[in-house]
Amino acid sequence: MESILVLTHADESGSALTKASLEAVTAGIDLASRLSAPLTIGIIAADAATAASSLPSSGARLLAISGEAFAQARYASDAAAAEALCRAASATIVLAPGTSRFARIAAGVAHRLGGFVDTHITALSGTDNIEASRWFYRQRIEAVLSRGARPWFLLLDAGTHATYAGEPGPAQIENISVELPALRTTVSGFRAPTQGAQTIRPDAKILFVAGAGWTKKQPDGQAHVAEAGELILGFLHATSASLGSSKSLVDQGGEGNSVLPFLTHLNQIGQTGATPRHAKGLSTCCHGEEPHVVGWRFIGSRRAISLDPNCGWTRGKADVVYVADAFPVMAKLNALLEAAKT
Amino acid sequence: MANVLHIVVCAGIVPDPLQTLEPITTPTGPGLKNEMVLPAVLDPWAASALYEAAALASKNPGSKLWLVSLGPKAKLQQVMMTVAQKVAFELVPLDGPIGGFPDAHSTAAVLAETIAALPGLDREKLLLFGGWESATRGAGVTLQLVGERLGITDQFQGVDQIDLRDDGSFEVLERVEGGKHQVSICAGAPAVLGWATGNLAEPRNNPQVGMANMRTIMPALAKAKVAKLEANGLSYSSVSLPKQQRTTRVVKDMTPDQIAAELVEWIGAE
Ligand SMILES: Cc1cc2nc3c(=O)[nH]c(=O)nc-3n(C[C@H](O)[C@H](O)[C@H](O)COP(=O)(O)OP(=O)(O)OC[C@H]3O[C@@H](n4cnc5c(N)ncnc54)[C@H](O)[C@@H]3O)c2cc1C
Numbered sequence: 001m002e003s004i005l006v007l008t009h010a011d012e013s014g015s016a017l018t019k020a021s022l023e024a025v026t027a028g029i030d031l032a033s034r035l036s037a038p039l040t041i042g043i044i045a046a047d048a049a050t051a052a053s054s055l056p057s058s059g060a061r062l063l064a065i066s067g068e069a070f071a072q073a074r075y076a077s078d079a080a081a082a083e084a085l086c087r088a089a090s091a092t093i094v095l096a097p098g099t100s101r102f103a104r105i106a107a108g109v110a111h112r113l114g115g116f117v118d119t120h121i122t123a124l125s126g127t128d129n130i131e132a133s134r135w136f137y138r139q140r141i142e143a144v145l146s147r148g149a150r151p152w153f154l155l156l157d158a159g160t161h162a163t164y165a166g167e168p169g170p171a172q173i174e175n176i177s178v179e180l181p182a183l184r185t186t187v188s189g190f191r192a193p194t195q196g197a198q199t200i201r202p203d204a205k206i207l208f209v210a211g212a213g214w215t216k217k218q219p220d221g222q223a224h225v226a227e228a229g230e231l232i233l234g235f236l237h238a239t240s241a242s243l244g245s246s247k248s249l250v251d252q253g254g255e256g257n258s259v260l261p262f263l264t265h266l267n268q269i270g271q272t273g274a275t276p277r278h279a280k281g282l283s284t285c286c287h288g289e290e291p292h293v294v295g296w297r298f299i300g301s302r303r304a305i306s307l308d309p310n311c312g313w314t315r316g317k318a319d320v321v322y323v324a325d326a327f328p329v330m331a332k333l334n335a336l337l338e339a340a341k342t
Numbered sequence: 343m344a345n346v347l348h349i350v351v352c353a354g355i356v357p358d359p360l361q362t363l364e365p366i367t368t369p370t371g372p373g374l375k376n377e378m379v380l381p382a383v384l385d386p387w388a389a390s391a392l393y394e395a396a397a398l399a400s401k402n403p404g405s406k407l408w409l410v411s412l413g414p415k416a417k418l419q420q421v422m423m424t425v426a427q428k429v430a431f432e433l434v435p436l437d438g439p440i441g442g443f444p445d446a447h448s449t450a451a452v453l454a455e456t457i458a459a460l461p462g463l464d465r466e467k468l469l470l471f472g473g474w475e476s477a478t479r480g481a482g483v484t485l486q487l488v489g490e491r492l493g494i495t496d497q498f499q500g501v502d503q504i505d506l507r508d509d510g511s512f513e514v515l516e517r518v519e520g521g522k523h524q525v526s527i528c529a530g531a532p533a534v535l536g537w538a539t540g541n542l543a544e545p546r547n548n549p550q551v552g553m554a555n556m557r558t559i560m561p562a563l564a565k566a567k568v569a570k571l572e573a574n575g576l577s578y579s580s581v582s583l584p585k586q587q588r589t590t591r592v593v594k595d596m597t598p599d600q601i602a603a604e605l606v607e608w609i610g611a612e
Contacts, residue, residue: 073524075497100518104499107446107483108490116447116574119481131579136442137357138477141365142582143372143443148575184529185496190522191515193502200521206609239609251543265502265539266521271359271477272386272539280609291359302588303608305601309594316587322601323594332602340606 002037002130004028005091006060007044007082009101014046014071017054020097024156025164028095029058031124037093042085043173044078046071052173057166063088064173069180072187073101075108077180082109084178092150093130098157106155115151122160138271139297158202159277159298193264199236199243200266207278207299208232208241209269211286212248213307213326215259224327228285229260231330238337242278244269244295246286269295284326288312305329345510347405347531348464349395350457351431352472352485353388355413355421355440357381359477365581371573372443372581382417382440384425387473391537393545395471396429398506408460410453412436415566422559427552428545433559434460438569442478443578448571450487456567458492465492467531474499474517474536482536489534497534498526503541 006028008021017025025041032039039060045051048064055062065081082105086094094110096102098119110117123133131144132154192198214228236243245267252259268274271291281299286292288304288311296302296317304313305326313321322329357363357380364375374380384392392409399405408431411418415437422433436456438449457463457470470492472485482499489497500517507513510530515523517538593601 073518074526076495079495100500100516100524103482104486104497104516107481107486108497111447111487111490116445116576117481117483119483136479136581137363137374138359138480140363140583141442142580142584143578144580145576145578148577181495186527188513188525188527190518191525192522198521202520266517268539282605282609289360294359297584301608303605309592314590314592316590318590319588320591320593322596323592324596324598324601328598329601329605332598333605336602336606337609 002035002092003040003090004032004037004093004095005040005042005086005089007042007085007094007096007102009043009099010045010047010051015050017043017051018097018099019163020099020158022054022164023158023161024095024097025055025058026161027124027156028060029164031093031095031130034127040089040091042082042089044070044081044085049173052171053168054164055166056169056171058164062171062173063176065176065178069183073104074183074185074187075104076183076185079105079108079112080178080180083112084176086113086151088176092152094151094153096153096155098155103155106153110151110153113151115153116147116149117153117155118145118147119155121154121156124154135297139275139294193266194262199262201240201242202276204240204242205279206239206241207244207276207281208235208239209244209246209281209283209286210249210260210263211246211284212252213285215249215252218327219325225259227327229262231327231334232260233262234334235330235337238334238341242276243267244274244276246270246292247272271295283313283318284330288317293317344402344404345506346467347399347402347469348467349399349405349469349471350408350410350460350463351388351392351395352410352453352470352488353392354385354411354476354478355382355417356385356477358383365583370439372578373441377440378414378417382421384421385473385476385478387475387477387537387539389544390540390542391471391473391535392431393429393542394504394537394540396431397542398504402506406462407431408434408463410434410436410456412438412449412452412569413440414438415563419563424547426555426559427547427549430551430555433555433562435563435566436569437566439571442476442480443581444571445574445576446479446481446484447487447574450484450491452569452571453484454488454491457488465532468492468494469531470494470534472536474501474538485534485536492532494532494534496528496532499536500538501535501540502538504535
């Protein structure tokens with residue numbers, strides 16, 4: 001019989017589980033009930049006891065690793081902690097959120113336990129066995145796979161399961177001790193790559209994508225880069241959208257500096273960029289080439305504004321394409337959105 | 343003071359992203375239609391790792407740079423014709439399957455064994471580089487597994503920058519959620535760095551570098567070991583292209599005012 005462990009970790013506060021961790025808890029509860037398998041949840045946090053207070057109604061056995069060393073996301077300490085939790089739980093299936101923190105260690109930990117890992121899992125299915133869906137070739141080909149070997153680690157993509165929201169309260173936890181190796185890495189903090197407001201908002205309802213067209217010569221023979229920047233930031237201000245970019249646009253500035261100073265490679269969507277999840281996406285001045293559009297796999301409703309009636313978006317990649325000049329459209333749109341706010 | 347580094351870059355080859363891909367079933371599992379004739383390129387994020395490695399090696403005289411690549415020998419040779427013109431490296435080719443469907447654990451085992459046996463490699467000076475995710479499997483696990491097998495417990499993924507200091511320690515920036523970088527200080531090699539885009543543009547082709555590289559690349563390819571990959575219990579029940587081709591409404595005759603009004607409604611709708 002399978003036995004299931006869900007690995008979770010705290011957010012920057014050190015005492016509350018991340019949203020992605022709570023999504024993995026939901027996946028664990030579903031899977032355990034489907035397979036009638038016992039469920040354990042492992043917590044890694046500076047203050048795991050407080051973090052566990054969101055979990056008592058999960059009905060799971062709760063294992064915890066606490067301490068200052070686990071306030072930081074670092075391979076050596078996190079891998080040791082996850083390994084200890086896995087050994088204590090003796091699980092055959094280990095589910096974990098695909099956060100940067102667990103993506104850094106999951107494979108290493110699986111290897112230490114003689115197990116195997118599959119990542120970027122978007123769905124779990126199967127009744128008597130476990131089947132996992134994931135994409136290959138950067139979101140171009142979808143596969144359903146399974147493994148005969150155990151333990152099997154599955155890293156779940158964020159946004160693929162509902163966030164667990166059980167009744168909070170005091171939780172019974174078993175503290176697990178872990179022997180840390182000598183730590184050679186210190187995390188000193190976080191750095192935003194650009195000055196000014198944060199433009200990448202994973203929880204936003206809408207993704208706004210800017211393409212290289214914004215900086216190209218317009219019908220009047222001139223480029224209007226400053227105006228483009230204002231229109232883009234105006235839209236973000238009005239809607240709290242997350243900002244994405246095509247590769248061509250972020251590459252323009254060369255070594256690290258974009259023509260639009262608030263854009264970096266972290267904004268890039270596509271083959272060599274991100275594949276975010278948002279309910280809606282609006283593409284502007286972007287041609288919709290395949291290496292770009294693979295980054296839109298998990299965007300629900302898609303609209304595009306492009307001057308080119310034959311751009312990639314018109315060929316089954318967007319729901320609506322407005323063949324129009326994005327400058328006047330965005331100016332008007334921003335004005336309407338701001339007026340609606342007041 | 344310069345630090346002598348031994349940088350090993352693991353980089354696979356992948357179909358050119360502009361190609362159309364179609365999955366098929368082969369006797370050894372899923373594959374791509376015409377996989378062997380699709381034009382291939384060096385895996386993009388691993389290519390960033392290679393360029394960053396070369397820049398780091400050139401700033402630290404006495405350093406060495408190996409490029410370990412597993413793929414069908416003939417395909418490797420094709421891709422190397424271009425890659426060899428970019429930066430100087432020693433190629434360590436492994437003749438094996440192409441594509442995203444073979445198991446990453448087996449790939450990692452073969453890579454680790456090969457790296458451990460590299461003549462002249464000082465494991466205390468080792469920086470293991472690669473892409474944080476491949477353009478085929480996109481799993482982000484291979485490099486981590488190679489690192490574990492080599493006993494390296496300072497690992498960084500989604501790396502965009504490394505600043506080496508005189509004492510051999512380095513500051514490293516890793517991509518984390520919400521468009522930020524996590525900043526860490528590591529005491530120094532050995533370490534694993536899975537690169538994202540980094541900060542360097544693709545170097546221009548330099549035929550002289552190409553000629554120098556090719557002198558060692560061709561004999562290395564001729565001697566390339568054949569790598570057999572285990573399945574490790576991995577099986578596929580379906581491999582398919584996404585079904586939803588959208589029915590696009592192409593709007594050509596609306597004024598900016600009309601479009602803006604329609605978009606406001608769309609943005610506000612649940
Ligand atoms: C290995 C590899 C990896 C790649 N990875 C990525 C990736 O991750 N992400 C990515 O985006 N690309 C990627 N690409 C590049 C991709 O193939 C395209 O070149 C790129 O997406 C084009 O960007 P763009 O549409 O912004 O620019 P362009 O192709 O220059 O298109 C600009 C568009 O703007 C329109 N336009 C101009 N002015 C206006 C206006 N006033 N109003 C409305 N429309 C206007 C034009 O009609 C045109 O359609 C990759 C390519 C390779 C080879």
